[in-house]
Amino acid sequence: MPLPFEHLTSAQQLSKEVVASVFAVADDMEKIWSSGKRSKLLEDKIIALLFYEPSSRTMLSFQAAVQGLSAGMELAHGRQNSSMAKGESIEDTIRMVARYSDLIVMRHPEAGSADKAASVSHVPFINAGDGANEHPTQCLLDLYTIQKEKGSLNGLHVAFACDPLQSRTIRSLALGLSQYDDIRFTFISPESLKASKDMLDVFDDRGVAYEETTELSAGIDADILYMNRLQEERFNDHKEFEKYRDQYVLTADMLKGKDTLIMDPLPRIDEIATDVDDLPNAVYFDQARNGVLVRMALMAMLLGKA
Ligand code: NCD
Numbered sequence: 167m168p169l170p171f172e173h174l175t176s177a178q179q180l181s182k183e184v185v186a187s188v189f190a191v192a193d194d195m196e197k198i199w200s201s202g203k204r205s206k207l208l209e210d211k212i213i214a215l216l217f218y219e220p221s222s223r224t225m226l227s228f229q230a231a232v233q234g235l236s237a238g239m240e241l242a243h244g245r246q247n248s249s250m251a252k253g254e255s256i257e258d259t260i261r262m263v264a265r266y267s268d269l270i271v272m273r274h275p276e277a278g279s280a281d282k283a284a285s286v287s288h289v290p291f292i293n294a295g296d297g298a299n300e301h302p303t304q305c306l307l308d309l310y311t312i313q314k315e316k317g318s319l320n321g322l323h324v325a326f327a328c329d330p331l332q333s334r335t336i337r338s339l340a341l342g343l344s345q346y347d348d349i350r351f352t353f354i355s356p357e358s359l360k361a362s363k364d365m366l367d368v369f370d371d372r373g374v375a376y377e378e379t380t381e382l383s384a385g386i387d388a389d390i391l392y393m394n395r396l397q398e399e400r401f402n403d404h405k406e407f408e409k410y411r412d413q414y415v416l417t418a419d420m421l422k423g424k425d426t427l428i429m430d431p432l433p434r435i436d437e438i439a440t441d442v443d444d445l446p447n448a449v450y451f452d453q454a455r456n457g458v459l460v461r462m463a464l465m466a467m468l469l470g471k472a
Pocket of ligand 1: 431
């Protein structure tokens with residue numbers, strides 16, 4: 167199925183039909199990837215990866231996906247090493263890069279930068295994280311992980327901790343999940359980091375039930391507990407970050423006798439003790455691997471090759 171958009175900037179573009187079609191292609195990519203072979207699907211394409219904010223998993227999994235599809239790659243990593251440091255606008259950077267690549271992937275610290283980039287790009291554009299706003303490819307890989315682990319995206323109680331205000335992965339996944347049937351959310355955070363009103367308004371419009379609490383224990387009996395670190399770099403007052411950093415730490419003890427699926431987009435900082443890693447329901451490292459498959463699928467589809 168051709169995708170109904172040229173650029174992916176928000177998880178709100180990921181309708182059920184789009185999600186299902188990306189999953190089908192990702193399943194094919196899984197076969198190629200696990201055979202140790204490379205697909206030649208994008209051998210005549212060049213992909214530009216622009217990462218102006220720290221990244222390990224997203225950048226490396228996009229690189230792996232580019233290589234898995236035999237595409238050429240251009241990489242700009244770090245704002246100090248690029249024209250961003252000289253004050254070039256996002257729009258000018260994209261206008262230029264679009265002249266020597268077939269698809270652009272960008273991570274940028276500014277919320278809204280992805281929309282600016284997409285508005286001037288004449289090649290497909292993918293948002294790999296724009297500030298505290300959105301991270302739609304993380305949403306896709308999270309949904310793909312949930313589908314594999316739970317067998318369905320319907321009928322789930324999903325708890326999110328611990329920074330729903332500033333975490334773009336929580337925002338994108340909650341928006342993506344909110345279109346499915348019989349979904350219920352619990353947002354866990356300190357008072358000052360509660361989910362933003364504009365996101366809660368979407369859930370109200372869609373009739374999605376949600377509760378807000380300061381207690382991590384409220385997530386232990388959910389179907390899925392999605393942990394994400396406090397977004398340290400987005401706090402105006404570092405003291406506030408220090409105040410909360412030990413408040414939400416998930417331990418194996420708290421999960422005794424439970425089969426709650428534990429997810430985390432990573433990096434893990436303080437929010438999950440390492441003794442959770444050995445539990446069979448802790449899937450965060452597999453979750454990261456799924457990123458390669460959905461990113462291969464998405465790039466191939468946006469370029470009309472799948
Ligand atoms: C996340 C991000 O960059 O938003 N990381 C990722 O892409 N896997 C989560 C985070 O940094 O906390």
